[in-house]
Amino acid sequence: MSATPPFAVDLGTRSRAALANHRLLVWVLCCVAIALLLAFGSLVVGTSSVGTSLGWLLKPDADSSVVLWQIRLPRTLGAWLAGALLGLAGGIAQGVFRNPLAEPYLLGTASGAALGVTLSLIAADASFEGLGWAVRLGVTGAACVGAAGATLLTVSLTRGILETRSLLLSGIVVAFLLGSITQLLVLSRPEIWRTMQSFLLGSTGFLSWSSTELLGAALCISIVPAVLLARGLDALTLGEDTAQSLGLSLPLLRLTLLGIVSLASATAVGQVGVVGFVGLIAPHIVRETLSVNHRQLLIGAPLCGGALLQAADLLSRWVIRPSELPVGAVTACVGGSYLIFLLWRRSRRG
Amino acid sequence: MERGAVRLSSACAQDCRTVRRIAAALASSCGLAFAVAAAASPIVVRDDLQHEITLPRSPQRIISLLPGLTETVCALGECGRLVATDRYSNWPESVKALPKTGGLEDPLIEAIVRLHPDLVLLSSSQRITARLRELGIESFALDTQTYAQVGHMIMVIGTILDLRERAVALNRRIDGEVQTIGREVIARRRGPAPSVYFEVDPGPYSAGPESFIGELIRRLGARNIVQAGMGLFPKLNPEYVVRQNPDVIFVLSADAAHLADRPGWGEIRAVREKRICSFAQEIRDTIVHGGPRIADGMRAMADCLARVSP
Secondary structure (H helix, E strand, O other), rough: OOOOOOOOOOOOHHHHHHHHHHHHHHHHHHHHHHHHHHHHHHHOOOOOOOOOOOOOHHHHHHHHHHHHHHHHHHHHHHHHHHHEEEEEEEEHHHHOOOOOOOOOOOOHHHHHHHHHHHHHHHHHHHHHOOOOHHHHHHHHHHHHHHHHHHHHHHHHOOOOOOHHHHHHHHHHHHHHHHHHHHHHHHHHHHHHHHOOOOHHOOOOOOOHHHHHHHHHHHHHHHHHHHHHHHHHHHHHHHHHHHHHHHOHHHHHHHHHHHHHHHHHHHHHHHHHHOOOOOOHHHHHHHHOOOOOOOOHHHHHHHHHHHHHHHHHHHHHHHHOOOOOOOHHHHHHHHHHHHHHHHHHHHHHHH | OOHHHHHHHHHHHOOOHHHHHHHHHHHHHHHHHHHHHHOHHHHOEOOOOOOOOEEEEOOOEEEEEHHHHHHHHHHHHHHEEEEEEEOOOOOOOOHEEEEEEEEEOOEOHHHHOOOOOOEEEEOOOOHHHHHHHHHHEEEOEEEEEEEHHHHHHHHHHHOOOOOOOHHHHHHHHHHHHHHHHHHHHHHHOOOOOOOEEEEEEEEEEEOOOOOOOHHHHHHOOEEEEOOOOOOOEOOOHHHHHHOOOOOOOEEEEEHOOOOOOOOHHHHHHHHHOEEEEEOHHHHHHHHOOOOOOHHHHHHHHHHHHHHOOO
């Protein structure tokens, strides 16, 4: 962490880069500490009480251990991982489109993923056999195909991906189109309505160890290439011409990054359903608290997104306990308020 | 069992199509019963997701996540075996005091695990089934959308509770009442069969002829404005209801007052001539829950139909 990054070639910025890295380290430790605190809270708060003291940790009865290790732990870990994936997807999307409002939902990616989930549910409905990994991979695979297809459709509608504004516009068109197809399918197949409803509300209540493993694998697969490609995003910030003059292949860079956005958001949608605003807000918080380049952003946004979804999950279980709120409603509420605050502050400054 | 089938066959002349369906449901349940008898104590049943479960003994701790299933367990006299229900189960009175474990879209998995159920009764919803099975909890999915499915559901729950005789008797009572009410209404009616619109939800969602509500409407000798092939519980174009111009409308009382405010609905004959059967929530539940109380619901429909018919 403390080593100077290879791209900080200017000797004058060497100490500044070291300082930035130092700050990033402190920031990362803070995020990890918050996540651990939230995880602890998440293990203690739930529908049923596992005891007010730490007694359950030392001597859990059979019941409490099932609740803790089979329900609350995969749930809190899964919520963190899903939030991290959404934060990563949002961070990449905002960099690729150089637009602070870009996120998987604006590109039609999430709508494509939801359509994929719907189709896989209809296909699985006739012969529902086998569980865990097979079904999860089926749902996630279909979500990935849907997400990638939607993103490609958005990109192809703009005749290349060089024009940022038209890309966002076609992303919205694709999102509406695919969203309406999903609705039509759900209307025509009432038997999948309930299952689909639980996806569209966004819920962390169904997270199990197998879904957590899947989310973890997706995060590992997507974060490594994203961080390696972060320099390209930095170059892109200076403008498309500059980036090209630095010898970057823009189409290849963008396609790879959009592929990562598809994978990350599809896996999250496949496991926790449609959870909005985390992908939008997490990179904002990172930029507010750290003055960052994209490498730091793509490390920070997942950490922040994970903590955000964990907090939302905790809140959703706590507000009307012993019942629960859909976590998607909580993120939309908290995230929407944050966005209004940002807009209000900007208008006051302006 | 045998006698039930004979009784049903003798009723065939009057009501062949439905009886055939019920007989099929009963026959499959009979087959089930023999299979169970042969295997001695363990209960082997196959649910509507085609998932076969083997219960070493009849479950004593049951969670029901659908009102119709809750009501069936209680109607079979085994309310005491329920340890929790979904938030929508509200009959009989005693289940209101039981713990609530969310709904089918958002079940409280943790609360369910805590209650150590032997069996969770629900309707087809793969996500919960999958999660519960991972946690080692048996669940059993039953659909209750058609009249035959309601009868089948009662028989299967009877099998699970090891109370097949009671389930047969309950089904016979329900079917007997449904036939009696239908015969009475038709005998008392002067004039042609009224056309009716049954509003399940102000969407407007209605009930198709293949659904159990559609079956009750048919037994009442009324003509459902929803035609076969439009689906079990289709979402209608409000214009379709205006064009069909029903003689009678069945609706929840909270929505009844505003029917005339819907565009064009003031011209519908039922609205113009105030032939509206509005039900309080408790009465409506007896119909739409699709459980053992459908005959009570049909009685309310028949009484109102007799009152408002031309």
